[in-house]
Amino acid sequence: xxxxxxxxxxxxxxxxxxxxxxxxxxxxxxxxxxxxxxxxxxxxxxxxxxxxxxxxxxxxxxxxxxxxxxxxxxxxxxxxxxxxxxxxxxxxxxxxxxxxxxxxxxxxxxxxxxxxxxxxxxxxxxxxxxxxxxxxxxxxxxxxxxxxxxxxxxxxxxxxxxxxxxxxxxxxxxxxxxxxxxxxxxxxxxxxxxxxxxxxxxxxxxxxxxxxxxxxxxxxxxxxxxxxxxxxxxxxxxxxxxxxxxxxxxxxx
Amino acid sequence: xxxxxxxxxxxxxxxxxxxxxxxxxxxxxxxxxxxxxxxxxxxxxxxxxxxxxxxxxxxxxxxxxxxxxxxxxxxxxxxxxxxxxxxxxxxxxxxxxxxxxxxxxxxxxxxxxxxxxxxxxxxxxxxxxxxxxxxxxxxxxxxxxxxxxxxxxxxxxxxxxxxxxxxxxxxxxxxxxxxxxxxxxxxxxxxxxxxxxxxxxxxxxxxxxxxxxxxxxxxxxxxxxxxxxxxxxxxxxxxxxxxxxxxxxxxxx
Numbered sequence: 001x002x003x004x005x006x007x008x009x010x011x012x013x014x015x016x017x018x019x020x021x022x023x024x025x026x027x028x029x030x031x032x033x034x035x036x037x038x039x040x041x042x043x044x045x046x047x048x049x050x051x052x053x054x055x056x057x058x059x060x061x062x063x064x065x066x067x068x069x070x071x072x073x074x075x076x077x078x079x080x081x082x083x084x085x086x087x088x089x090x091x092x093x094x095x096x097x098x099x100x101x102x103x104x105x106x107x108x109x110x111x112x113x114x115x116x117x118x119x120x121x122x123x124x125x126x127x128x129x130x131x132x133x134x135x136x137x138x139x140x141x142x143x144x145x146x147x148x149x150x151x152x153x154x155x156x157x158x159x160x161x162x163x164x165x166x167x168x169x170x171x172x173x174x175x176x177x178x179x180x181x182x183x184x185x186x187x188x189x190x191x192x193x194x195x196x197x198x199x200x201x202x203x204x205x206x207x208x209x210x211x212x213x214x215x216x217x218x219x220x221x222x223x224x225x226x227x228x229x230x231x232x233x234x235x236x237x238x239x240x241x242x243x244x245x246x247x248x249x250x251x252x253x
Numbered sequence: 254x255x256x257x258x259x260x261x262x263x264x265x266x267x268x269x270x271x272x273x274x275x276x277x278x279x280x281x282x283x284x285x286x287x288x289x290x291x292x293x294x295x296x297x298x299x300x301x302x303x304x305x306x307x308x309x310x311x312x313x314x315x316x317x318x319x320x321x322x323x324x325x326x327x328x329x330x331x332x333x334x335x336x337x338x339x340x341x342x343x344x345x346x347x348x349x350x351x352x353x354x355x356x357x358x359x360x361x362x363x364x365x366x367x368x369x370x371x372x373x374x375x376x377x378x379x380x381x382x383x384x385x386x387x388x389x390x391x392x393x394x395x396x397x398x399x400x401x402x403x404x405x406x407x408x409x410x411x412x413x414x415x416x417x418x419x420x421x422x423x424x425x426x427x428x429x430x431x432x433x434x435x436x437x438x439x440x441x442x443x444x445x446x447x448x449x450x451x452x453x454x455x456x457x458x459x460x461x462x463x464x465x466x467x468x469x470x471x472x473x474x475x476x477x478x479x480x481x482x483x484x485x486x487x488x489x490x491x492x493x494x495x496x497x498x499x500x501x502x503x504x505x506x
Binding site: 034196199200203204205206237241242244245246247248249250 | 287449452453456458459490494497498500501502503
């Protein structure tokens, strides 16, 4: 069993199918239809919780019940050593191809991707500077990074559905504080601009949350010197075509 | 100097800039704005001819005048041995990565890409079956393939602006007749379905003409046996975001 707004959900569902075992995914009621469809398409059972109103049991509670009832193993979306290590393989593969980077920037929700990339990149490329990027409305990691302990916020209103976390993980925060330079935030408008740039110039479909690092670079939010080499992680392309079409059609989002 | 609806235009403009020489591109008045902008963005001078009304000199005449006046070298979009060989490197790279293909399918306008891929693929992978795909409205290659000599058609009305050729090349037709299995056609609606599929499942932005081979596979136009391995060439992603957005938003195109 896992809980996730969609990308981790699909990853767990696909991994379970490849291994020939069942998977149950706890997903929010306001997840994009494309993510719900894709998760079910990989053969997983989907259990819905109410993120939009906050009524009913939380996703953690629902997942715990399923574990108790069925004996399933919980695969948390970010605050887990194996998940962090797995997400860090992204930075490993990137640095195997392009060994000399001055900066590596990733989207940041609960911090699994960023903390994994921090561990891998620091080991392979000492001196590399690491930054995470959150939506302005959901800056729980930025606040927690500054304070030194996890800060909880209400469910943020942002188009970056994959970054709507309300609290960083304990493990991810500790790793990120130790190894990253900091966290910057981007507006929904800057996310849409990045989604459009990715489609127009990179020919790649990215969802708003997956484009957060690109948005930070494009909008000049990161301290960069001329000639520096920047690795930018695009971390998800699961977006409803109808909404994507609207973002692409309407200049300015 | 070159003439092209846009993709060859950008390739020549970029190559000229890399070599530090000037380029003049003759482009149709109804080319997508994104292709005009991109070609100028690579530093080329753009001369417009009237494709939509057919008034004024043809693109071949305009290009010949520029050659006469300036001494520039003409780089035709398809019916040229070096251009055919260059486009064939695509099949070479594909078969270096994936040596065992039963079928290779490419979009077909003037036939440069298809004939180049025919030469490279047949040399590297004897027995591979090659197919070209045209828009229904612009089946000059299909007709010419059947007749055995180049057939001219009026400028076809199709959303596949990169495949609006009116006559195959002499060289490309001869190579394709010798080495390809045949040509199939797809409707504009099937092209839009393929553009949508590429965005939703492959996370790739493809223009309608560039998605012709994918459209033929998705719509079952090709003779395929179960388990056969098919190489599908996506050959362009230069599309106005506004139009792309409309295709993605409106189910059914």
